[in-house]
Amino acid sequence: MNVRWETYLGAVGFLMLLGAHYVGLFVAPPEAMMGDVGRILYAHVPTAWVGLLTYLVAFIAAIGAMLTGKAKWDALVEASVEVGLLLNVLLLIQGSLWAKPTWGVYWTWDPRLTTCAIMVVGFGVVLALRKQIDEPARRLTISSVATIVAFVNVPIVYMSVKWWRTLHQNFSSPETVDSAMVTPLRVAAFAMLFLSTAFVVRRWRLAVAQLTLEFDGPDLPAPSAPLAVED
Amino acid sequence: MTGMIQGGWEFVWAVYGITWAGLVLYGISLHLRERAQ
Amino acid sequence: MKTTLDILYKDMLIEWRARSRTVALLSFAYTILLLFAFAIGPDAAALRHHAGAYLWLGLLLCSTLLLDRSMRIEFEADAVSKLLLVPVSAPGLFYGKAIANSVQLWIVGLISIPMVIVICDATITEHWAWLVLTIFLGGAGLAAPGTLYSAMIARLSGRQLLLPLMLFPLVVPVVVAAVKTTSLVMLGDPMNQAGSWLVLLGCFNLIYWSLCGVLFGRVVEA
Secondary structure, eight states: OOTTHHHHHHHHHHHHHHHHHHIIIIISOOBTTTBGGGGGHHHHHHHHHHHHHHHHHHHHHHHHHHHHOOHHHHHHHHHHHHHHHHHHHHHHHHHHHHHHHHHSSSOOOOHHHHHHHHHHHHHHHHHHHHHHOOSHHHHHHHHHHHHHHHHHHHHHHHHHHHHHHTTSOOOOOOOSOOHHHHHHHHHHHHHHHHHHHHHHHHHHHHHHHHHHHHHHSOOOOOSSOTTSOOO | OOOOOOOOHHHHHHHHHHHHHHHHHHHHHHHHHHHHO | OHHHHHHHHHHHHHHHHTHHHHHHHHHHHHHHHHHHHHHHOSOHHHHHHTHHHHHHHHHHHHHHHHHHHHHHHHHGGGHHHHHHHTTOOHHHHHHHHHHHHHHHHHHHHHHHHHHHHHHSOOOOOSOHHHHHHHHHHHHHHHHHHHHHHHHHTTTOTTHHHHHHHHHHHHHHHHHHHHHHHHHHHHHOOTTOOHHHHHHHHHHHHHHHHHHHHHHHHHHHHO
16 A cells, blocks of 8 residues: 555645635526625635545544553544644635625624634643643643544534524525536535545654654653642 | 625635645544554 | 542642631632722713622632643642552542532622622622522532643643633633623513523533543543
């Protein structure tokens, strides 16, 4: 098996994305309601789909890590949360820039935007915890628990914000996509998927190398005395 | 049907620019981290 | 089950013996309410309208102090490892601590009600029992994930900053539902929505209390 298969996948994704965005920007027709601003669709929607998918991978990896305790699963948690966060932050920025011309404001308490903002904190916390905990086995457990909770929380937050908002006006967003726009959208979605998979796998390789060293390394005494509570 | 939004290209460029910048910069950071290992 | 009750009794005893700390916590809640009032300014209508929000924000801020302190006593002198050796079942430990934390939050919450009524000139339009139920469900909804997370980071030096950050995503649904219900009870509920919000709060509690109980064992044994 070709060791660097993800490089090829990434390159394919990169080119596909270039193509899809070119079509989306210059060839596809302007959106019915939103005009040219609707072209943001081709960047924003794929980011959303793939971002959520990446977090799902993180969730599954966290369960795997909890069940097996192996470095490879822990590495996948680290990799997918990091890439997921990248996409999440991009999503927030894209969403705000889309909101300004269409809804008139950069931010609004729309269920999707709000959930998105909260997700950044929930998953960002996983990475923060990983930086703080030195002991590999404990780090695996804690970050897996944090990832699981962060993921389970996403539908809960979405639902509660949706309820919270039902008394206020509903902002419309395109639910159905015009046929002329479906193709570049689909291509862009697959392109992001390939690119993100390549990122996750590369990042995973990096993490595996690092973590295997830590897990299998000699048992040195912990850097700080475990019985004392630092204050 | 309400009127189509006119213009707004600066937002479109901003979104695409930031998206691509983010992806490319992340790719570069991955590459640099691999080098360091 | 017995573990839960024993831990609960132990924690309540500790808190009773250190009553001054609970008084300090109540003063903290009171101070926050005052600060909100000063920050909003003399706009009496705004204060009255958002009284529910201030109550829950105050309670939320108190919870971070409370949770941190509550878990610290377990980790001082590594007491938790010794507890687990006895053996104390990890879920039992979790539920005991979580209920103890809930009780303390309920106390602060219930005492906050008259404070809010006075400081924000709030009224209770619907029956006060709804408010008590909201405090009960909201407090429990904050305590369960709070207990899990405070155990997760008990050994870290950055925990005082990390705890509110970690709790924030989990706490949003509970706070949204609790504030909504409280506001409806205080300002009037013509369309009888409070009930559905309380059901939502109940569901969150079910999810958090079961999930956190399951995960606590792994977190503490690591």
